[in-house]
Amino acid sequence: MAVGDDCAILTPTAGTSMAISKDLLLEERHFFSDVDPESLGHKSLAVNLSDLAAMGATPRGCLLGIALPRYDADWLEAFSRGFNRLADKYQCPLIGGDTTRSEHDIVISVTVLGEVTQPFLLRSRALPGDDIWVSGTLGAADWALNLLLRQKAGEVLTESETQTLQATRHALEWPEPRVALGLALRPLAHAVIDLSDGLVQDLKHILHASGVAAVLYESLMPVNLSLPDDDPQQLRQSVLGGGDVYELCFTAPQTARAALQAIAATLPVTLTRIGQVHVGQGLRVLDAAQQDISALPAGFDHFRPARRRKP
């Protein structure tokens, strides 16, 4: 711990508010038991930093609680290596936490703290006429997850599927939180969210909170180039519904287009315009023929059966 004993101590910069995000990651629910512990350490912090990014917050510190069924020094060291490298990168030092024993599963609980100033980036500030943007590319994390699930179920992947898995699993296991983008968006964006549960579901949160409607164009989606195009339904599901992306989706007035293109040119991240906000309610997604896609991917339900079963 930095200063405190029973507590961590953090002294905020005068005039700022603290943004706090907290996530639980559970074995076989949020990660496979045999996941590389170094990537798990990275991702445990990344998903929380992604929440700070969506608030346009500057990371200040983090706390880690971890429970393991048995003490495993190698595992813990690798986990810490992945965690600490990302903490260093974003100047978000580990200021507290504890390690304990669990009965069955690995449990990881991370809390991150960041600084924000008014006005806050809120989901509720999307306005009719706004463009809808997304950072990075879509679909790779979900595609990798599906291939891993099939592999764990005992299926033998084809050579081309194995290549696709190699090309896409980095997106699943090593997501990069868009911290610098979130900060750059503060003066420009109206509403921001990170795509933890998938584009359709997360954008709906913005629309609902803002009391507006939107239309997306499937042909404009920045589909990850590693994905094969021989299964259009699977592609659609992964791009529109796949979670674990940790890219930022945001709305901004059309007057911000030039400034946003300048940001994309400066930061190592692409920005793509994928739709518009309208008066009304609900989300439409139009396919390449400008027809409504009627069956949009379902949202992520935190109480549905685990999507990652043991082999």
Next chain:
Amino acid sequence: MAVGDDCAILTPTAGTSMAISKDLLLEERHFFSDVDPESLGHKSLAVNLSDLAAMGATPRGCLLGIALPRYDADWLEAFSRGFNRLADKYQCPLIGGDTTRSEHDIVISVTVLGEVTQPFLLRSRALPGDDIWVSGTLGAADWALNLLLRQKAGEVLTESETQTLQATRHALEWPEPRVALGLALRPLAHAVIDLSDGLVQDLKHILHASGVAAVLYESLMPVNLSLPDDDPQQLRQSVLGGGDVYELCFTAPQTARAALQAIAATLPVTLTRIGQVHVGQGLRVLDAAQQDISALPAGFDHFRPARRRKP
């Protein structure tokens, strides 16, 4: 959430630092599966508020992450009732968190935030000549735990044991965080800790951090009056080694005695002087005949096998 969407937002009072505590509570590790969910909600927050109390911090807000093997509305409602009542009592509103599904066990992760000002109450500031004090009474939580463990192992308790369990389990299941005491101690105490792992082990943390020695007098211990005295070894173990107490142990100069007695008279909590800090290192505990107790209770090891087995 109060303001944020992806994050909770908390605006600190100017000139203060944030004290942050975070604890994981795991089924069958930190609580029994059949525990009253209302008391579990209370205790999940209480153990974190207790850490704030030991820092002399004013609670400001909390976050709750909870994972359940299945959705159970009644259980969640009772849990929330216990949690929220304590949050209201200490003006520590729930500002964020999430509920998700686990594969096997209930997992509870709480983060609390409080405000502190310099100088901080630190474990490292005990000085030779200080009195050692403890709040409340000792031994009840550990005694109740042992009776519950025997009951769960299939033993039938005697009538007098059943009565003792009834009298002591409140201390185990409904600990009261000493928030007001921690605030009152700020100008008086040198070093403060809360007794989550037992008096001997937690006091050793103070001694080690401060580079000092101490002597405790067993005959001065504020033993909970519900405990039977027919098993002196068990009594000693529960009083000196029993965890889950959440009373404050602290050191203070002898000049603070009158002020501390005045505090005890104002707050609804007893304060008892149980020993002194000395130059040197190590902890001695003297029995009623002023002889050293050679076998002090062992410390709590977070990787030893679970102390609470399934029946």
